[in-house]
Amino acid sequence: MNVFVFHLVSGDAFLTGNAMLVAALLGIASGRMVVQRLASLCGIFGLLLMVMTAVPGNGLYYFAGAGLGISWMIWRFHFRSSRRFGTIFIVVVIAFVSLSLANELSGRRRPDFDEPAPRTLVIFADSLTAGISENEAITWPNLLSRKHSIRVIDYSRMGATVGSELKRLDELALVDGVILIELGGNDVLGATSVPDFERSLNEFLSQVTASHQTVVMFELPVPPTFNRFGSVQRRLARRYSVQLIPKRELAKILASPENTLDTIHLSQPGHEQMARSVWDQISFAFQPVP
CATH class of the missing domain: 1.20.120 (Four Helix Bundle (Hemerythrin (Met), subunit A))
Structure with a gap:
């Protein structure tokens, strides 16, 4: 980039x-x-x-x-x-x-958390987090788990969209803790229309916030003319009291050539920087280590 x-x-x-x-x-x-x-x-x-x-x-x-x-x-x-x-x-x-x-x-403020949550992080994400099969990098969720003594449940997978993960929600466990959403990139780059994206994200956030858990979502660093996706994110985040990680954080990671394999998927240095960035944004959401 x-x-x-x-x-x-x-x-x-x-x-x-x-x-x-x-x-x-x-x-x-x-x-x-x-x-x-x-x-x-x-x-x-x-x-x-x-x-x-x-x-x-x-x-x-x-x-x-x-x-x-x-x-x-x-x-x-x-x-x-x-x-x-x-x-x-x-x-x-x-x-x-x-x-x-x-x-x-x-929209540039870092997430602000009212009450500390149990030290469990549930991640819904696409291949930016899951990595690609031929890359043997230690992904940033694993790095977070190792370095900060938190339990990480990683539901990330290649090709995930908001709509595809919405269909899986009933099959997946949502335990007490913090839910982190890194989805939407495949919707923006793929064939998902803005109305379909809004419907899926609205239902997704409605379900994951139903139990009053702390939910954090990466804001999409969308390209020119795709601002409607960002507008949907901000509007629904306000509706469901979801904390947004400013899009500059993700853009900053993807901007460095050494952090990506193909401008989108993270290399090992990219996963390490992503882990540092995520922890910097959400560390105050968790209860202190006993």
Whole structure:
């Protein structure tokens, strides 16, 4: 994963886009023609970055962003002499930046746990966790079990989707502890539609949270134009009080060439970094060692 792709899928480009919008406003306020023209370009590119980064948001948010870009061009080329129009536009931009930052930063918080759970971790995951058959790496669930004295029940398997694991739920034991979900990558990269993904994830979370266990889910670092998958994740996580591990954590691991075999499946160093990252995110969910 190259630097630019990581910047997009991690959500960092969204923050860059917001910074470019603010810089554009400052440039326009300078009153210098050359600076104002550069600022206009900066603002347009900032909006493009914000859209490309696929930050979870509803259609109204992206419609507002598109409207902002069109308004920007209208102002610069037709109403730039109107101070009233300019003032209104700047206020709208500041409000848009503030709301968009609040939305994104709220999704970057690490999981917060109210009560410590028994030292058992139940994992539902795909081949990112299970590994691939020809790779003999010690997977990160095994590393967690060895290093941190917790019981790990690993239900990960190659090719798993949210829908396929939903069908298996009745056959699997959900013991007291923490449930960790690392699913959805095959849905995004495969043929699963957003409505089907939402239906499956809604039912899956409904069942695993029914016994009031602590549930944690990896947020998907989705590529551009796939933001609806991320929106579904965040919305359902709020509905069922599921803690999200920020997508930047997974993107950061996949970004390093030495951590993957094929940009998706983890190598041994990748499993080791994944184990460290997961423990850093969920360690406070468990009761201390007796």
